[in-house]
Amino acid sequence: MSVVRIDPVTGGRPVPSSDRATLLGVTGEPLADIGQAPRLLAQAALNELRRNADGVPPGAALIAEAARLFAGADLDGESVDDYVGRVTLSTGLTAATVRLAVEDLVKEIVALPETTAAELPVTDFGSGFRTRWVPRGRVFAGVMASNHPVPNATWVQAVYHGYSVLVRPGSRDPFTPRRLVAALLRAGLPADRLAFLPSSREVGEFLLRKADRGIIYGGRQAVETWQGDDSIAVRGPGSTKAFLDADLDDTLLDHLVTSASFDGGTRCTNLSAVLTTRPVAEVADRLARRLSTLPVLPADHPDASLLVLDAHRAEQIRRQTAELRTELTDHSARHDAHEPFVRLEDGSLLPRPLVLSADRAGHPAVGTELPFPFIVVAPWTEADGTAPLRESLVLNLLTEREDLAERALLEPTVRKVTRGTVLPWTAVPGIPHDDNYTQFLLEPKGVVSGDIDTKAGRHLAST
Amino acid sequence: MSSDDFDSHLRKLMAWHFGDATGSPFWLGKRATLGFDPVSDVQGAADLLRFPDISSELRSVPAGQLIPQGLADRPFRVYDSGGTTGAPKRIVDSGYRSRLLEWAHGRLVARGVPATGNWLHLGPSGPHVIGFDVSRYAALGNGIFYTVDLDPRWVKRLIGSGRPEQAEEYVQHLLDQAETILRSQDVAVLSTTPPLLEAICAREELYELVLAKVRAIIWAGTSISAESLRLVEEVFFPGTAVAGIYGNSLMGVAPQRERLDGDEYPCVFEAFPETTLLELVDESGEQVGYGERGRVRLHLVAEEMFLPNILERDSAVRIAPTTPGGPDGLADVQTFATIDDVAVIEGVY
Secondary structure, three states, rough: OOOOEOEEEEEEEEEEOEEEEEEEEHHHHHHHHEEEEEEEEHEEEEEEEEHHHOOOOOOOOHHHHHHHHHHOOEEOEEOHHHHHHHHHHHHHHHHHHHHHHHHHHHHHHHHHHHHHEEEEOOOEEEEEEEEEEOOOEEEEEOOOOOOHHHHHHHHHHHHHHHEEEEEEEEOOOOHHHHHHHHHHHHHOHHHHHEEOOOHHHHHHHHHHHHHHEEEOOHHHHHHHHOOOOEEEEEOOOOOOHHHEEOOOOOHHHHHHHHHHHHHOOOOOOEEEEEEEEOHHHHHHHHHHHHHHHOOOOOOOOOOOOOOOOOOHHHHHHHHHHHHHHHOOOOOOOOOOOOEEEEEEEOOEEEEEEEEOOOOOOOOOOOOOOOOEEEEEEOOOOHHHHHHHHHHOOOEEEEEOOOHHHHHHHOOOOOEEEOOOOOOOOOOOOOOOOOHHHHHEEEEEEEEEOOOOOOOHHHHOOOO | OOHHHHHHHHHHHHHOOOOOOOOOOOHHHHHHOOOOOOHHHHHOOOHHHHOOEEEEEEEOOOHHHHHHHHHHOOOOEEEEEEOOOOOOEEEOOHHHHHHHHHHHHHHHEEEEEOOOEEEEEEOOOOOOOHHHHHHHHHOOOOOOOOEEEOOOHHHHHHHHOHHHOOOOOOOHHHHHHHHHHHHHOOOOOEEHHHOOOOOHHHHHHHHHHHHHOOOEEEEEOOOHHHHHHHHHHHHHHOOOOOEEEEEEEOEEEEOOOOOOOOOOOOOOEOOOOOEEEEEEEEEOOOOOOOOOOOEEEEEEEOOOOOOEEEEEEEEEEOOOOOOOOOOOOEEEEEEOOOOEEEEEOOOOO
């Protein structure tokens, strides 16, 4: 595949930047020559967007058309197959995962009107009393990661609601936001509503500081600055945990294995910890044995299911897992015929699924997130209570105990609860992923029209 | 100045710096440890490599010992390096720097900076020689010199100790002062650093003031990317002359030379050829080829200071001279990531 030239986009046009960086793929081959946006370009883009931002939503039809173009059209000379090939090579996600991500992105974008309706309360109180939900600001910044394409739906949602949006793509996946930007512009979004700014982490932080609302995806270190900032939606490493209070039959085993390994374990909602009342070693062994059957294949192979990494990232993760192995029991080593990191013919490295067990529920390794199927199994006893279940993006309860389910739901850091063999990412419009994102973007304003019932008006008036 | 001229200048000053009646106590004390005779053995620029890099000693030697005895009747001042890499290095200056700055001012004027008019220096002063430099530029054009003091070491400490929000608050405090000056005073030239220029562009009213009033912007102190420079010149300050100065306490100043057709880099710096030789070298100390990146190695041969064979903290791309025998140019100057295991914090200066 030829090296593609990518530049920042502001005002609907590429800005050929003199500051350039080469993006290497997982095989070490150059994939893209990327023009970087320094802070002053971000400032210029911000000025332009803010000057023209009026908060008027572009309409559901335009957004749906953009989704259709994203999934099917040639954009900036790039076919869908080119796009899938590039993301596969740059992120190490399998081609199957990327194709599914395209479908999921389209579904999420097309469902935005429905999601909006489901996430807002009743707005018509009769007799001329209504609330209107309008954007909380004019300018939105999306600072993205590269672990998966689907999170890009969140900034498209801001566009949908009328924000002018600046996107800083993840360093390994500029392709998804670039393609979405091209699709939105082609669908007719005014050019001064969007800016695409490949840039350093510092420029991303600058955008978040300057925007009215924003979202940041990233590792613990990247997101910690923004914790507690009400104008920023923080999407850090999301631990998904299962509470296994039942015998591990084949149905449950299938369920846990799929929860951990779907999309190669790259979703923030993939399972990464199991707390159990059953024998820990036995549960861990069975998970490890089943995960060890996932095949070693290059990411572009149609049957591939596991992520591959470039040598540098593989080395980082190798060090991290080596440290974890010194403290925990490794259950995969005895079941998996492969080395922990398999070097493929194309030069990329495939980390094998890894199941470790801890001796106690409170072990600090419980909740560790890695971008491949990785599970820490730990014992749970009544004395542990709900403490080890905290800090969960999704908590999967495999138990009959209603009292525990209720207490878990009341834990502030448990963001979503699934019960039974429901995969962690299962949702319909209206089911929050992490809080009510529509209400993060929009705020209610009272609208009272002239023909009101004056008695009711006096009754409700506040001072 | 040709290399022959530099070599004869060098031979003359070897006799001066190592003359018993004229040399500084510092260099006279070194003479016996050199293993060669600087007066007879140093004949040309290549021989400067025989000297040890004494720059670290400038952090602790009493400044008085750096003053040549032949100049003992003159007043001297001490200036510090920025302190980016640990304790600052000290230099002494009486009149040399002023001579250098006269030359540099001429280069700036050639680049479009108004020859007359008032200056605002939004940058370090006090022990940092740049404050003195800019005051001289203003004086050379009979301009009034306005200052806003910036303590770069405090900024580095704030950033280095994980307090970026306090550094940001300090930057806003500096900009408030600059805005106060610009509101009521005439300022033709603004001298500042790239990070502060970015911060100016982020404050609409201040930016509009600078755009409306200032006819030239001088940037120095930290590196700037090619795209950032393009944005400063074309997008944010299109009608304003923009000139960069590469410099530090030890080396002096190397203003941006005029832009020529065929220049691959938008900004090429040249040092004061009379006294200063900048070489760009690879890890083995050999000069890199034209168009290649190397680390900056400095030789300063002036009457007041002798600083041979000093490896700087910066790297740059070597650019061929514009005239045969002229000095090499430096482009795309960047800071080395670490030197002597001390993390380099660039800060706002």
